[in-house]
Amino acid sequence: MTDTSGPVVIRDRAGAVPAPPVARVIRGLSDRAIAWLFIAPTILLLLAINVFPLIWTIRLSFTNYRANKPNVPLRWLGLENYTSILADPDVWQAMQATAHFVIWTILLEVLFGFGLALLIDKKFRGHSFWTTVILLPMMLSPAVVGTFWTFLFQPQIGLFNYVVAFLTGIDPSSFQMIGDVPLAPWAIVLVDTWMWTPYVMLICLAGLRSIPNYIYEAAEVDRASKWRQFWSITLPMVLPFLMLAVLFRGIENFKMFDMVNLLTSGGPGSTTELASITLKREAFEKWRTGYSSAFAIILFVTVFGAANIYVKALNKVKQR
Amino acid sequence: MAEVLLDNVTRRFGGIAAVRELSLHIGDGEFVVLLGPTGAGKTTTLRLVAGLERADAGRILIGGHDVTRLEPAARDVAFVFQQYSLYPHLSVFDNLAFPLRSPARRLPEPEVRERVTRTAELLRISSKLDSKATRLSGGEMQRVAIGRALVRQPAIFLMDEPLSSLDAKLRAELRIELKRIHEVLGATILYVTHDQIEAMTMANRIGVLREGELVQIGSAQHIYEEPSNLYVATRLGSPPINLLPAGVLPVPDAPAGTRTIGVRSEHLRIGKANGAAVQGVVTRIEHLGDQNHLHLTVADHRLVTLIEAHADLAVGERVDLALARPLCFDAAGVRLGGS
Known part of the structure; x- marks a missing residue:
């Protein structure tokens, strides 16, 4: 009975609506073909805006190409760009500045972020309100x-100098956070920590909330002190989350550009000139496109390699 | 091991009493099972003894000492949770050793090793000592959790439905194992379950809870044969006790005021239709293998009873029914004529 009624209904519909039978066209394709059809736009887009530029950059990195002089005949340099970058003391200074920035921001953000997460996890009165307040800087x-931290750091009218002066009695105009050579590297660390500690806190909080309460109760009955509970339950179980936060912040800060560029533009001198700022100078101020392409590839390989090693370690921790 | 006494203990959650004026004495080396449905206050009672909840009123004594205001760590109790509460990043050995390595205990490491090994043998998990806790099967995890309680030799073991998340076969195995451990160690155990088979097979005494109150406590046989009211009667027995209004089936010498008759399989005499005063109709026969469930209809009331597997009965057949010493309850559900 159903054998005959099924096709009849379809034929009726086809008769009533004389639209081109798209369904029939698609019906001719295999599942695999339909799958390809669906992902093709994404793949094409990825090829066009990610893979092709990457390959093009690799190509350029072996040449003397300058984007402001496109008519100069292209000369192949081999590895010359790479060798001169690795021998350039300015590059190494930028790498040092970047390392200083990455290491200190991660350290401080993990310390404060984890600490705040532990506090917020206590679920005191109004903890959700404070969570929102703490998260605000991250949303900017x-x-x-x-831009606005340049105003806060302003020695005469800046709030930061005023608060420091108020708390310590130091003359507010006696120091410039973004003008003094010894202070500037710490100014960018401070601002990044202020901005991204909430992010680390959020991830740690997710980790803390994933620990079931009965494990703590079991430990309490087993006479484990709060300290021992922290070391043998809280920390190991939050560690994968913490490592994930470190990975994200590490990659982000290794290629930090926008915030620092607006705050200090790499100054004073080149004390806060991070790798990506050097890169931008080489590429769009000195127009050494081939050279800066090589630098970009070096940075890419560095962060890619480091992240891969790190993810392997992370998986090991997760599997414990 | 020690005796434990709960004296008029009350615990409220937001105005609702989860445990109400509960008094319970657990003798040294006794295995007491608290039985009741979800929300009866079984787990809260256990947590009160452990110190994971604080009593709003009443006293709790362990080994003669008032522990009502003490922290869990100071009470010398061991707790087995319903979930496998293992420390996931530690090995089985370290999980078992965890309570022994507490600074409050300070056992020398060779003794820790010895005790852990002995406990692992008792629970038959010796081969798993080096495995990560997360690599174990459900049954092994729960054994480790039980083992973590056993290494301690505490005043009392508190077990919160430790077998409920295991499959039937494992549950039967661990049930026997727990009973064996109880006998070997002479442990005092307070055990919570809603499974009547666990209660019947393991308990020295069963306490039946309803809405935070202890309704009746006694040996499994006593609770089964002499329930103090309807609620307790319906807790035990498989198939569940049949409740009929008085008068459906004639009860010889029923006490005055009987309103409800409780009929278990052993109270019912079934025979081939032979002109008895009351007859029932067979509506369904469920084959269990060794026995059958027989569904009957008597004057619009349904009965389920056990009969032997090869009883010569068919669906639709009429049978003679008679009662032998059933349980009689009054209008309020209180048992009448009990001993």
Whole structure:
């Protein structure tokens, strides 16, 4: 009975609506073909805006190409760009500045972020309100943060200098956070920590909330002190989350550009000139496109390699 | 091991009493099972003894000492949770050793090793000592959790439905194992379950809870044969006790005021239709293998009873029914004529 009624209904519909039978066209394709059809736009887009530029950059990195002089005949340099970058003391200074920035921001953000997460996890009165307040800096645009911290750091009228003066009695105009050579590297660390500690806190909080309460109760009955509970339950179980936060912040800060560029533009001198700022100078101020392409590839390989090693370690921790 | 006494203990959650004026004495080396449905206050009672909940009123004594205001760590109790509460990043050995390595205990490491090994043998998990806790099967995890309680030799073991998340076969195995451990160690155990088979097979005494109150406590046989009211009667027995209004089936010498008759399989005499005063109709026969469930209809009331597997009965057949010493309850559900 159903054998005959099924096709009849379809034929009726086809008769009533004389639209082109799209369904029939698609019916001719295999599942695999339909799958390809669906992902093709994404793949094409990825090829066009990610893979092709990457390959093109690799190509350029072996040449003397300058984007402001496109008519100069292209000369192949081999590895010359790479060798001169690795021998350039300015590059190494930028790498040092970047390392200083990455290491200190991660350290401080993990310390404060984890600490705040532990406090917020206590679920005191109004903890959700304070969570929102703490998360605010993270929601701002890095450009906004960079710009308004230049005002906060302003020695005469800046709130930061005023508060420091109020708390310590130091003359507020006696130091400039973004003008003094010894202070500037710490100014960018401070602002980044202020902005991204909430992010680390959020991830740690997710980790803390994933620990079931009965494990703590079991430990309490087993006479484990709060300290021992922290070391043998809380920390190991939050560690994968913490490592994930470190990974994200590490990659982000290794290629930090916007906030620092707006805050200090790499100054004073080149004390806060991070790798990506050097890169931008080489590429769009000195127009050494081939050279900066090589630098970009070096940075890419560095962060890619480091992240891969790190993810392997992370998986090991997760599997414990 | 020690005796434990709960004296008029009350615990409220937001105005609702989860445990109400509960008094319970657990003798040294006794295995007491608290039985009741979800929300009866079984787990809260256990947590009160452990110190994971604080009593709003009443006293709790362990080994003669008032522990009502003490922290869990100071009470010398061991707790087995319903979930496998293992420390996931530690090995089985370290999980078992965890309570022994507490600074409050300070056992020398060779003794820790010895005790852990002995406990692992008792629970038959010796081969798993080096495995990560997360690599174990459900049954092994729960054994480790039980083992973590056993290494301690505490005043009392508190077990909160430790077998409920295991499959039937494992549950039967661990039930026997727990009973064996109880006999070997002479442990005092307070055990919570809603499974009547666990209660019947393991308990020295069963306490039946309803809405935070202890309704009746006694040996499994006593609770089964002499329930103090309807609620307790319906807790035990499989198939569940049949409740009929008085008068459906004639009860010889029923006490005055009987309103409800409780009929278990052993109270019912079934025979081939032979002109008895009351007859029932067979509506369904469920085959269990060794026995059958027989569904009957008597004057619009349904009965389920056990009969032997090869009883010569068919669906639709009429049978003679008679009662032998059933349980009689009054209008309020209180048992009448009990001993």
